[in-house]
Amino acid sequence: MRFLLINCLIFISSSVLAKTVTVDNVRIWAAPESTRVVFDISGPVKHKQFTLTGPNRTVIDIKNSRIGKINNQPKSQDKYLKGIRSATRDKNDLRIVLDLKKPIKYKIFQLQPNKRYGYRLVIDLFDTEIRQAKKEEPRKKIKKETQRPAKLRDVIIAIDAGHGGEDPGARGPSGIYEKDVVLKLAKNLAKGINKERGMRAILIRESDYYIKLRNRIEKAREHKADLFISIHADAFRDPRVSGSSVYVLSKKGASSEAAKWLAEKENSSDLVGGVSLEDKDDLVASVLLDLSQTASLEASIDAATHVIKGLRKVGKVHKRNVQSAQFAVLKSPDIPSILIETAFISNPSEEKKLADSNYRKKMSNAILYGLKGYFRDFAPEGTLISLRKHIIKRGETLSTIAQRYQISANKLREYNSLKGDLVRTGQTIVIPRNSSGT
Ligand SMILES: [Zn+2]
Known part of the structure; x- marks a missing residue:
């Protein structure tokens, strides 16, 4: 009698846990430095994952789940992902295989439902070093x-x-x-x-x-x-x-x-x-x-x-x-x-x-x-935009211009590749913008 009761409890608890989750859909977001694969799942899942070489692939085993429709495959220009396939394992479990173009690092995590999506299992694939x-x-x-x-x-x-x-x-x-x-x-x-x-x-x-x-x-x-x-x-x-x-x-x-x-x-x-x-x-x-x-x-x-x-x-x-x-x-x-x-x-x-x-x-x-x-x-120093033009008028010298814009004559020479102090009327020179505060 006692034996039977225990058996019965085990049966109940495992059947609660064993609620089958469906993997319904997959979205693939290819960014320049990573690819994100998102599986819509009907509830939280238990999963294990590992990578294999020759050929490179990441395997995700999901307990008590089955595949609904996986209707997306990566685009041919995806840097990391070649394809996605799946198969049933041990009767009730699901194995998803991401076929890869090269060795990768990955992060895997689950997300709670939000306004737009339900539960999700997310895998980010990225380069190992770069x-x-x-x-x-x-x-x-x-x-x-x-x-x-x-x-x-x-x-x-x-x-x-x-x-x-x-x-x-x-x-x-x-x-x-x-x-x-x-x-x-x-x-x-x-x-x-x-x-x-x-x-x-x-x-x-x-x-x-x-x-x-x-x-x-x-x-x-x-x-x-x-x-x-x-x-x-x-x-x-x-x-x-x-x-x-x-x-x-x-x-x-x-x-x-x-x-x-x-x-x-x-x-x-x-x-x-x-x-x-x-x-x-x-x-x-x-x-x-x-x-x-x-x-x-x-x-x-x-x-x-x-x-x-x-x-x-x-x-x-x-x-x-x-x-x-x-x-x-x-x-x-x-x-x-x-x-x-x-x-x-x-x-x-x-x-x-x-x-x-x-x-x-x-x-x-x-x-x-x-x-x-x-x-x-706020023109940063050393930028083209930080300069403005000044046309030399009669009577102006390098030092009066320097004074007017509150800049050192040295800096003016440097910016205009001038050797001495000589400037002539009508000549255009550049003034670094921020040095004057005007
Ligand atoms: Zn916003």
């Missing part, structure tokens, strides 16, 4: 270039289209996603910037994939950006709210704030996009970075003020003053950074505008107008 080497190299170059004013460089503006891939951002009433319109806007803005003399844009995100917030800053730094602009579209529960706002990082950034800003909308991106335990260190690190932030904050505020001025030309501005908030993506200690909420995608008429390419062009022109204003105030 990233590290890339990070080290550019820093040395920065020093060299600022020390040599004779070789003038372009100012570099990093444009970050918010969200992407598994993280769609906000969604408009007619179903337009923030991640899509902000990418188009970012591309417009980059085009405009690249047409300007002395300015060059780099896109942090080039198509539909997710990049972690920390890595967005890292990428800007790799490219030695002079300014970082994150582009978003706002959402609010009241569809009547409209207009654009521009943010800089708020000064109050104590570690106790970490929890607070995590809860904030834009920051939750990393959670939506998938954060693993290792990233906890990143969160702490980004709070500590605040301490060295103050220097670039002044520049950030100036950039934001100019951009608002520009935006007022195209439409309604939601907040007339620069806003500040604890956005993780703005936490770059050495690069002035702003975040633009271009419009409210939750407002039906602004959603329509964001979807309109003409309007996006107008808006990116307005932002560009603001940027030009900013770089007149």
